[in-house]
Amino acid sequence: MQLRYIVAGTLAALGLAPMAQAFDLGNVDIHGFVSQSYLNSTDQNYLTPDSQDGTMELNEIGINFGTDVADNIRVGIQLFARDQGKFGNNQVTLDWAYGDWTMNDYFGLRIGRMISTGGLYSEIKDYDFLRSYALLPQSIYNADFREISSSYNGAEAYGVFDFDGAGILSYTVGAGASSVPRDGDLATFLQNTPVNGNYVDTINDAKVDWVGSLNIVYETPVDGLKFLMNFNHVHGMVLDMSSTEYALIPANPMPPGPTNPAFNYPVNIDVLFETERLDTLILSSQYLYESWTFDLEYTRSWQRANVTTTIQGPLSFTGTSMSITEEGETTSSDGGYLGTTYRMDDSWVFGGYFSAKFADTSDRDGQEIEDNGGQAITGYSYDFAGVVRYDINEYWLVKAEAHYVNGAYGLSTYNDPSEELEKSWSYFILRSSFNF
Amino acid sequence: MTRMIQSILIITALCCTSQAAAEVAVVANTSATSVSANDLKGFYLGKKRSWDDGTRVNLTTNGSAIHDAFLDASIGKNASSFASFWKRIVFTGKGKLPEALADDAAVVAYVAANPGAIGYIDAGSAAEGVTKLTIE
Numbered sequence: 001m002q003l004r005y006i007v008a009g010t011l012a013a014l015g016l017a018p019m020a021q022a023f024d025l026g027n028v029d030i031h032g033f034v035s036q037s038y039l040n041s042t043d044q045n046y047l048t049p050d051s052q053d054g055t056m057e058l059n060e061i062g063i064n065f066g067t068d069v070a071d072n073i074r075v076g077i078q079l080f081a082r083d084q085g086k087f088g089n090n091q092v093t094l095d096w097a098y099g100d101w102t103m104n105d106y107f108g109l110r111i112g113r114m115i116s117t118g119g120l121y122s123e124i125k126d127y128d129f130l131r132s133y134a135l136l137p138q139s140i141y142n143a144d145f146r147e148i149s150s151s152y153n154g155a156e157a158y159g160v161f162d163f164d165g166a167g168i169l170s171y172t173v174g175a176g177a178s179s180v181p182r183d184g185d186l187a188t189f190l191q192n193t194p195v196n197g198n199y200v201d202t203i204n205d206a207k208v209d210w211v212g213s214l215n216i217v218y219e220t221p222v223d224g225l226k227f228l229m230n231f232n233h234v235h236g237m238v239l240d241m242s243s244t245e246y247a248l249i250p251a252n253p254m255p256p257g258p259t260n261p262a263f264n265y266p267v268n269i270d271v272l273f274e275t276e277r278l279d280t281l282i283l284s285s286q287y288l289y290e291s292w293t294f295d296l297e298y299t300r301s302w303q304r305a306n307v308t309t310t311i312q313g314p315l316s317f318t319g320t321s322m323s324i325t326e327e328g329e330t331t332s333s334d335g336g337y338l339g340t341t342y343r344m345d346d347s348w349v350f351g352g353y354f355s356a357k358f359a360d361t362s363d364r365d366g367q368e369i370e371d372n373g374g375q376a377i378t379g380y381s382y383d384f385a386g387v388v389r390y391d392i393n394e395y396w397l398v399k400a401e402a403h404y405v406n407g408a409y410g411l412s413t414y415n416d417p418s419e420e421l422e423k424s425w426s427y428f429i430l431r432s433s434f435n436f
Numbered sequence: 437m438t439r440m441i442q443s444i445l446i447i448t449a450l451c452c453t454s455q456a457a458a459e460v461a462v463v464a465n466t467s468a469t470s471v472s473a474n475d476l477k478g479f480y481l482g483k484k485r486s487w488d489d490g491t492r493v494n495l496t497t498n499g500s501a502i503h504d505a506f507l508d509a510s511i512g513k514n515a516s517s518f519a520s521f522w523k524r525i526v527f528t529g530k531g532k533l534p535e536a537l538a539d540d541a542a543v544v545a546y547v548a549a550n551p552g553a554i555g556y557i558d559a560g561s562a563a564e565g566v567t568k569l570t571i572e
Contacts, residue, residue, distance in 0.1 A: 029526070029532050029533070031526055031527060033527070062527075064526075064527065064529065066526075066529060066532060068532065071492045072492065074529075074531070074532070076529040077529075078527075078529065096528070096529050098529065100529070100530065102485060104485075104486065105483070105484055105485060105486065115528055115529075123528050124524055124527065124528065127523075127524075127527050129523070130520060130523055130524050130527065160483045160484070162474065162478060162483060162484065164474060168478075168483055170483075223512060224512075288517075343516070343517075346515075346516050391516070394516075394519060435523070435527075
């Protein structure tokens, strides 16, 4: 069932009562949100395959239920759906669902499906109404590949230490299993991204052994100033993909000629991608001063993977199967942004950010990519953004955000496979959100 | 000219009277008779969830004009940033909104009926059945 019908049904069942915070069915609190965007880009498609023509294929819908089952135990669940071009398609997913036991201020435990933490905004990146920017800086908060970065099934411990005059330290440490759905973002991306003109036909296996996360927040004695550190580890990610190509092969194992014609035979290519390392560190700081908010965040990721390619020729030929394993080296990518917003009054917020990200910290200008036949601009991206937010009331808002981008790291040909990527481009987002 | 000065003085006096009226009293249903400013802020920002005797804190908000004065003086947030802060907690499943009550009388009635409850009212309002806490 599409989630928009669940949300609409809930609202209808409740008679569209005045939006006084949560709806309350007995002891169950119900909250929900809907956001819809209009995206238009110049020069190339971004996030969706048709953004150059203007697209509405960018929305998020969610509804959650929560209740206290005991003085120190709370349970809750959130259903979520989104559409972002080829991703999501408004299929309902279990966003989070857990039981939360608080022993005391210093220790609590959540068990179930967790929201991944990271940086200032990871856990609220789907909640447009909780932030000023329409699109969070992509150097830290990638809009794609939600399945690995957003949730996991497991447990997390948390607590708060108040050092009176010396600040407040909060921690969250969690671990659990994650998955790579065969109809998820990553699988969709792989099946829509041409490699040497060919597409992946089948995702044979896709999995992650486990993920782990440590998040520490220190609220300093300086009013409004806090620092965050987050470390995420993804262990044992495996992608097994295959495709079929056709190769001209002579009928007999002799040089081709008039008496030995070549035919197109199917050749199966299997690619096994296994990560040896996939770690991400995020360092963040935020300063709230009167009506101003200042954000500064930096992230660095380390990755190493082995890729085994197996080529299987026509069955009529023996000895036509070969397998090559290429052991990868550790590479790192990084990025960060500096952003600020100013709330003029209860309705108006103005803001902007400068975000930069690099595919390889040792190749910031993309020269190595160009030397290997690629486009240097896919090695970096500089994004200048300006936003205006207008809160119509506490439950409904609109935003307009413009971006000018130099570079193409993070852009994928899966949205625009027939064209070369442009160096300088821009996009505009108009978004409206509702929550209750 | 004299009349203008008189008018300015009257307007100034009215403004000052209006500000002075927004004196806040913190009320609770607890064995404690006082609360530190740090703990009070911790309660309303979800950092501290229990009283010193272990009773779970049950937060309320007051829909009257005293709300803004309390947030400004004790929590260091305005109404919109406070609402945003709690929505973040609610939408990530990490808690529930404070009990939203309409006015001082509703706050006093709710706090009196619920052990561990805490609220804030105009200092001049009646507070029967609850403890007015001293802020340390």
